[in-house]
Amino acid sequence: xxxxxxxxxxxxxxxxxxxxxxxxxxxxxxxxxxxxxxxxxxxxxxxxxxxxxxxxxxxxxxxxxxxxxxxxxxxxxxxxxxxxxxxxxxxxxxxxxxxxxxxxxxxxxxxxxxxxxxxxxxxxxxxxxxxxxxxxxxxxxxxxxxxxxxxxxxxxxxxxxxxxxxxxxxxxxxxxxxxxxxxxxxxxxxxxxxxxxxxxxxxxxxxxxxxxxxxxxxxxxxxxxxxxxxxxxxxxxxxxxxxxxxxxxxxxxxxxxxxxxxxxxxxxxxxxxxxxxxxxxxxxxxxxxxxxxxxxxxxxxxxxxxxxxxxxxxxxxxxxxxxxxxxxxxxxxxxxxxxxxxxxxxxxxxxxxxxxxxxxxxxxxxxxxxxxxxxxxxxxxxxxxxxxxxxxxxxxxxxxxxxxxxxxxxxxxxxxxxxxxxxxxxxxxxxxxxxxxxxxxxxxxxxxxxxxxxxxxxxxxxxxxxxxxxxxxxxxxxxxxxxxxxxxxxxxxxxxxxxxxxxxxxxxxxxx
Amino acid sequence: xxxxxxxxxxxxxxxxxxxxxxxxxxxxxxxxxxxxxxxxxxxxxxxxxxxxxxxxxxxxxxxxxxxxxxxxxxxxxxxxxxxxxxxxxxxxxxxxxxxxxxxxxxxxxxxxxxxxxxxxxxxxxxxxxxxxxxxxxxxxxxxxxxxxxxxxxxxxxxxxxxxxxxxxxxxxxxxxxxxxxxxxxxxxxxxxxxxxxxxxxxxxxxxxxxxxxxxxxxxxxxxxxxxxxxxxxxxxxxxxxxxxxxxxx
Numbered sequence: 001x002x003x004x005x006x007x008x009x010x011x012x013x014x015x016x017x018x019x020x021x022x023x024x025x026x027x028x029x030x031x032x033x034x035x036x037x038x039x040x041x042x043x044x045x046x047x048x049x050x051x052x053x054x055x056x057x058x059x060x061x062x063x064x065x066x067x068x069x070x071x072x073x074x075x076x077x078x079x080x081x082x083x084x085x086x087x088x089x090x091x092x093x094x095x096x097x098x099x100x101x102x103x104x105x106x107x108x109x110x111x112x113x114x115x116x117x118x119x120x121x122x123x124x125x126x127x128x129x130x131x132x133x134x135x136x137x138x139x140x141x142x143x144x145x146x147x148x149x150x151x152x153x154x155x156x157x158x159x160x161x162x163x164x165x166x167x168x169x170x171x172x173x174x175x176x177x178x179x180x181x182x183x184x185x186x187x188x189x190x191x192x193x194x195x196x197x198x199x200x201x202x203x204x205x206x207x208x209x210x211x212x213x214x215x216x217x218x219x220x221x222x223x224x225x226x227x228x229x230x231x232x233x234x235x236x237x238x239x240x241x242x243x244x245x246x247x248x249x250x251x252x253x254x255x256x257x258x259x260x261x262x263x264x265x266x267x268x269x270x271x272x273x274x275x276x277x278x279x280x281x282x283x284x285x286x287x288x289x290x291x292x293x294x295x296x297x298x299x300x301x302x303x304x305x306x307x308x309x310x311x312x313x314x315x316x317x318x319x320x321x322x323x324x325x326x327x328x329x330x331x332x333x334x335x336x337x338x339x340x341x342x343x344x345x346x347x348x349x350x351x352x353x354x355x356x357x358x359x360x361x362x363x364x365x366x367x368x369x370x371x372x373x374x375x376x377x378x379x380x381x382x383x384x385x386x387x388x389x390x391x392x393x394x395x396x397x398x399x400x401x402x403x404x405x406x407x408x409x410x411x412x413x414x415x416x417x418x419x420x421x422x423x424x425x426x427x428x429x430x431x432x433x434x435x436x437x438x439x440x441x442x443x444x445x446x447x448x449x450x451x452x453x454x455x456x457x458x459x460x461x462x463x464x465x466x467x468x469x470x471x472x473x474x475x476x477x478x479x480x481x482x483x484x485x486x487x488x489x490x491x492x493x494x495x496x497x498x499x500x501x502x503x504x505x506x507x508x509x510x511x512x
Numbered sequence: 513x514x515x516x517x518x519x520x521x522x523x524x525x526x527x528x529x530x531x532x533x534x535x536x537x538x539x540x541x542x543x544x545x546x547x548x549x550x551x552x553x554x555x556x557x558x559x560x561x562x563x564x565x566x567x568x569x570x571x572x573x574x575x576x577x578x579x580x581x582x583x584x585x586x587x588x589x590x591x592x593x594x595x596x597x598x599x600x601x602x603x604x605x606x607x608x609x610x611x612x613x614x615x616x617x618x619x620x621x622x623x624x625x626x627x628x629x630x631x632x633x634x635x636x637x638x639x640x641x642x643x644x645x646x647x648x649x650x651x652x653x654x655x656x657x658x659x660x661x662x663x664x665x666x667x668x669x670x671x672x673x674x675x676x677x678x679x680x681x682x683x684x685x686x687x688x689x690x691x692x693x694x695x696x697x698x699x700x701x702x703x704x705x706x707x708x709x710x711x712x713x714x715x716x717x718x719x720x721x722x723x724x725x726x727x728x729x730x731x732x733x734x735x736x737x738x739x740x741x742x743x744x745x746x747x748x749x750x751x752x753x754x755x756x757x758x759x760x761x
Binding site: 409412418419508 | 599643
């Protein structure tokens, strides 16, 4: 008899209580993560390439050594992300290049002179910090021994050697200020000019199958391959002087900070930068140590390069990644299931809902992340929002499919019993759709684990962080440090859902 | 029990039921019969309120069956579909008790009612803990019948209740249904396409074709004075079982 009574307690199914409990936890998580961190320290940003990370690290350590609390939010993707984050106050300082500021950020046709640049930046609430002392622009390089033999020093000298074979990166072949403009400007006679991959160009230089190529003037290969940069004597290339940009309000908020930044004025020579890039890239010395070493030598400052162990990093990345996935997924579940129900109940509206969710799915994930920045800044919040949007479709669609797929005779029987529609949904339709809905959540979870790795590009951390660093430094070990746990997490998510199934899917649906 | 007045139903451009009058008297068993697409199932669904008429009105125990009243009125009807329409995620007992649970009957009352109906329908009681996939076709129909009778409705509406069964089970359940109808003395409306089945169960037969009632009467009426050549045609198309004569009243 007791067994019978127990078996009739289906009005509050176990899975429903459990689901509610899980969701409640996740909503709390969402609210907590959505609250802005009470952050007093100055945030220094850097782009996702080594030189920028080193400069960001130097700036951060210098501020810290001078008693200004600072944190480094490193490798935050590209120019646009950093600039938006700076305007929005998500970061306070980041290293940039004058040519980029003028052309990409201020929309100038050609480089601007420093006074113009400063004025235009001020109008946007941005201060132009010190020029750091080197220029990272396009340059034309030749092997030092070849230069000596052919007496090449300036770009004008190339005109005397029409027999030279030139190999340029594809981008340089196409750019407005690339090869066509350069040839015009210096009246270069060479006929044997080809587009090459950058890495191939270096090898071709080494084997003397080409004699000159384009590169960035602080590339570590200049040192490694013993190359000479030809002087741009007719000033063809716009200047890409490295500077620090900071929020102008910093002058009131932390008056000391701009003064501290000034200590870097003119202190980083082109050779310093090439050396530091080489150390980080070729010798795989962490950027924090490269920066600390520089500050010690140049400014006689003792700073602490934080050394973080492998296990600590993994734990931190796991926590970050899990919170990205769980919070976004939980929010998606809370929103998508009702949307799916609505779609199933109101077919016409349903088509609209499914179309919108489907359209969101077609936005490239990186673009979606960048769209989020003006609204939500950088860090986990925009990443969670983007992941949330991506998770909608599979859950909405499966909820819709699960509900509309219920056999007509079952739907009719439920209705004919005289159960109100809310009760039909709770007691019959949702339990019947539960395997399909669960499959949708599983799909979203697995996609989420993968997509969350891109969150590192906008400062959300997670397994994408070591992957990003690994790609930047061509360090397979680091790439695996992110990729392997991410893959394991995806498998884990899959397994977790297999385990959840018996709890959430009614027994009668699992018998066959 | 039911009064249908000029009731019509359209699906898109096609009239599944043209304006139709039908009165189902209390305590009688009525069979709706006709070929596929004749409108017999549509008629039944209009009575349960699963479909809303495009014209006319359906009255149940003197009250018009409107969407607002449908829920309450349906609890006084028992509906059984072909295949049983059992909820696959609930076991037989839970299927049977779902409405009683929803209406907050206490466990003892539910149990007593189920015990009574199990006996009435001759469902082996060990089947109560089984899920629909674990039940045979005949057992599913018995559980479905228990579920339909759970709230002791005034009327039973059955849509091809024996349609999906093998001949042996069908024969057995036919006998049991006849006994149950006789025992309960409820109003019964049964949809079938099988004339012998209609004759076996029903006091009166309503023959439909193309969304229209062609003739209403006993099997004898249909045999002796067909209202339309189609009646004879329909009867001849079905090979009568040898015992038909003795069953027909």
